[in-house]
Amino acid sequence: MGNLSTVFKLAYLNLRTQMEYRVSFFIWLGIKLLSYGSEYLIVWMILDRFKGIGTWSIPEVIVLWAILQLSYTLAGPFLFHSAGRLEQHIVKGSLDYFLVQPIHPLVNLIARNFSWTYSSQQVMSAVVLVIALNASGFDWSLARVSFLVLTILGGISFYAFTFLIGASLNFRMISGGREFGINIRWLMEMTQYPISIYPKQIQAFLTFVVPAAMLNYYPAVYLLDKSAELLHPSLPLISPLVEIALGIIGVRLFWKGLDWYQSGGG
């Protein structure tokens, strides 16, 4: 537990540092808000004339996108910079500094690189999600709300996995791991529309190879009570668990990666 309070102290110091450039910080928040907000608008613009895709209404499609975005903006502050900068630390040899400190190196990296500039996107994605759920006639019962929370936790885990697998690859290949993670995250954007629009092969790819559909599509089928043709009827309910398992695998991979690590600097 002592670890945790150190993490908070370090993250707080980080906030203080970022707030030193206050104007810059708030401009950043505003621009990120505009930029990510515009992505929702484009989905709306494309779908507006059709009133939705197949059996999915516009708010229901927005729910898919909002789950994806909210998960990303909740995982990003922890891992975007910490995992992204790992390559530099390995190349420069400065990772050794994290290895000799009395906190787990991953925790230390996260705390020191914690980013506060995601806050505007987090708030927006959460607000959009609630509005879109309401407009889709979401039933705010305890069971569904708990499942929604589980879905978001699963989403965060899966995004964490994409960051961590990139970082773990860096221990082996030195560079290129970050790009690998970025590529997976790009692919995941294919699930911003219901995957039922794709042929079966692509659906299977997004379920079993890069299980992005487990992040939003399958849970949404349950959350919104959609009658969808599924590869297996249990998919909606087990999806968040699979994603959480992947998150845990990501952390294990990072530990494994640390074992491979050989310091290059000195």
Next chain:
Amino acid sequence: MSGIVETLRTYTAFTLCFLKAKFIYRASFWISLSINFLFLLMQVYLWKALLGTGSLADTTVNEMITYVVMASVIRNILLSRAALTIEDRLLSGDIVFDFIRPLSFRVQLLLNDLGQALSSFLLQSVPLMAAALVFVGINPPESLIHLIAFIFLAIGGMIISFYTSYIIGLVAFYTMKAEYLEWLIGTINTFLSGRYLPLWLYPAWLRIIAEIAPFKLMYYTPIAVYMGRIPLSELPAALLTMFVWLFLLIGIEFLLWKKTTNKLVVQGG
């Protein structure tokens, strides 16, 4: 004359090296190509699901597929690295070296970007286009004149994209940061350029804004000409708009450049 040939030879050598270097990272080449293609497929299936066998505002599914394929081909040749390059060199102080080279700063940046564009054209656009022809199928250009006009306008759009990015970079001489403005303009561009949706399918109010702004010259105008959505009679007007914007941007750049070079402060060394 021999001077020009010599210069061209140097540039060609540079460009070939650049291409070779790009192709060395074979895995990264295949990954980005497949992702580009999957993204294209995403849009193709989206429009198939939306339009089916029907049409919207006279737009059939084949036309929409042609539009998104052409948009993804164009996306690879637009030049947008100048702003961040300038920011990077300003912050590191390396900009000093750019100023003492026997080639103007603008031309250096442009050549750099063109090398990048050429490599993405050959290594991404061409295979993407081939894959689209085989797996998806696109409509041929309306006529040979439309095709030539398309190529001309696409090159114009490329130069406009360079100047937009370059001007953002020049603003960084004042603010020391180009990233914010780059994101902001990027967002506006996504909206007004017709990258995801042709302007004729925009809501009326947004279409008015998009028609006035220069961003449509990067995606919408060239593709609409290719598809014959802009008829030959309107072609001169489209070309004129392109030239007017080009001259405007060059004018803005000229004024800013004169001011900024006096403003340059190099930190550290």
